[in-house]
Amino acid sequence: MDESQQQLNAAIDRLRPRYVSTMTDFSERLSAALDEQARTGPNDAALDEIRFVAHRLAGTAESFGWGEIGAHAAQVDTLMTGCDAETCDSHRHLTPVRKLRDMLLRATRAEATPRRLR
Amino acid sequence: MQPRNRYDSDSDWQPASLTMLVVDDDEIACELLKAGLGAFGNYKVESVNSAAEAMEAITRRTRPYDCFFLDIEMPGGSGIELCSWIKSHEQYRETPAIMVTARSERAFIRDAFAAGAIDYITKPFDMAELRSRAQMAERLIAATRETGSASANGPARQSVGFDEAIVIEGIPGVIDYVAMKNYLKQLSRSRLFSTALVAFRLDGLNHAYGRLSAREFRALLTLATRKLKQAIGHPDALIAYAGEGCFIAELESVTGLDGADIARKASLALWNAGFPGSFDCTTTAFQGGTPQRIGVLFSHGAVDRSLDVAFASVHHHVDRPRAIPANDSRWSIA
Missing domain, CATH: 3.30.70.270 (Reverse transcriptase/Diguanylate cyclase domain)
Known part of the structure; x- marks a missing residue:
């Protein structure tokens, strides 16, 4: 491994705890948006929130080793583009969002578990 | 014979000291870009989180930036609009602007290049890809500096x-x-x-x-x-x-x-x-x-x-x- 790669890996390791905390925040935001949709029906603010989270994860999750989350987030991002309160279909649009939330929960729980227990 | 480009590969390429501006509303993405670019070359990398902050930083700066890495979707102003704005300034006409975005739809790509972007990286970006784009930008900057001194009034040849x-x-x-x-x-x-x-x-x-x-x-x-x-x-x-x-x-x-x-x-x-x-x-x-x-x-x-x-x-x-x-x-x- 060359020096620049080592330098880069060290930087990613430094950023990783912050990213895990961001992922926790994102899973909570997705849960809140999903709860709101379930309570009040589709609404644009909650859909914007989902789109925002998916877009962010699609851009960065893979860089920290969560390629599957990043790829699924990219699918959600594409699916949600152009989706609004009128066109939102609970099964088609929100099932993948629930899956993304669950993936985030599993990943962040695994990070919180001491390594020897994994 | 193929046309001569401003960045044709050069085996004796050496990294130069350049100042780059990263613009992305995602702070983590900014940090990743800064870490990547910082690891690859002798680059001083600054970052801001919106188009408005970028405009302020560019306006305030006395020595122009050498290169830009711009996200597209940002609240309050897109990276494409920012790219057009940057390119409207005489001192930035030939400064490389590279889009870094999760958007891969044709309209975004086309509009980014039409606005003056020299290249386009889709997120999640590969660090090797980022490195090659930074090197390309560096060659462009070197070529621009080299040709910049030629007299416009002299014979074209x-x-x-x-x-x-x-x-x-x-x-x-x-x-x-x-x-x-x-x-x-x-x-x-x-x-x-x-x-x-x-x-x-x-x-x-x-x-x-x-x-x-x-x-x-x-x-x-x-x-x-x-x-x-x-x-x-x-x-x-x-x-x-x-x-x-x-x-x-x-x-x-x-x-x-x-x-x-x-x-x-x-x-x-x-x-x-x-x-x-x-x-x-x-x-x-x-x-x-x-x-x-x-x-x-x-x-x-x-x-x-x-x-x-x-x-x-x-x-x-x-x-x-x-x-x-x-x-x-x-x-x-x-």
């Missing part, structure tokens, strides 16, 4: 090569040839194969090149580009000057693209603009993507490679392009 892909400025939809290459590569990466290219060669330009000053030659190229763009007739078409009197235009595939018709319109537009009859216009048109017979060439994909084929087809000035390798199954003469 003393300050600019005839084979050089000169950048034509001030016409919407006209981009750098390097950007055109990168644009087509990005379309390929994003599997957006439905693309048509039209290649032009103006035969009289070599004679004009020998007689005119660099400034006059550029003005002539600008006029020719304007007329060719009119002849193409598609408002979203992108066009670049490839050097050696050749121009390449790209447009999203359209049914019934007629190279001969475009050539006729181009010849007429050039004649009406006062170009002498010796400016013969050779044109070929072809289309990438799903197999379709349009114009002269027949392709099955690989949009980025089509640029070389387009250039070769007019460069050799033959009725049918001869530069296509006979054993390349992706291309065949229709």
Whole structure:
């Protein structure tokens, strides 16, 4: 491994705890948006929130080793583009969002578990 | 012969000290870019989180930035608008701006290059990819500094090569040839194969090149580009000057693209603009993507490679392009 790669890996390791905390925040935001949709029906603010989270994860999750989350987030991002309160279909649009939330929960729980227990 | 680019690979390339500005509303993405760029070269990397902050930083700065990495989707102003704004400043006309975005739709890619981006990276980005783009930007900066000192009023042949892909400025939809290459590569990466290219060669330009000053030659190229763009007739078409009197235009595939018709319109537009009859216009048109017979060439994909084929087809000035390798199954003469 060359020096620049080592330098880069060290930087990613430094950023990783912050990213895990961001992922926790994102899973909570997705849960809140999903709860709101379930309570009040589709609404644009909650859909914007989902789109925002998916877009962010699609851009960065893979860089920290969560390629599957990043790829699924990219699918959600594409699916949600152009989706609004009128066109939102609970099964088609929100099932993948629930899956993304669950993936985030599993990943962040695994990070919180001491390594020897994994 | 292929056109000479401003960033042709150079084996003795060495990293230089450059100041770069990263603009992304995602702080983590900013940190990743800073870490990546910082690891690869002697770069001083600053970051801001919005287009407005970027404008402020650029305005405040006394020594211009050397390169920009811009996210597209940001609240309060997109990276594409920011790119246009940056490029509207004289000191940033030739400064490389590279888009870094999760967006891979054609409209975003096209608009980014039309706004003056030299390259496009999709998130999640690969660090090796980031490194190669930073090196490309560095070569462009070095080439710009080298040519910047040439006299515009001296003879063209003393300050600019005839084979050089000169950048034509001030016409919407006209981009750098390097950007055109990168644009087509990005379309390929994003599997957006439905693309048509039209290649032009103006035969009289070599004679004009020998007689005119660099400034006059550029003005002539600008006029020719304007007329060719009119002849193409598609408002979203992108066009670049490839050097050696050749121009390449790209447009999203359209049914019934007629190279001969475009050539006729181009010849007429050039004649009406006062170009002498010796400016013969050779044109070929072809289309990438799903197999379709349009114009002269027949392709099955690989949009980025089509640029070389387009250039070769007019460069050799033959009725049918001869530069296509006979054993390349992706291309065949229709």
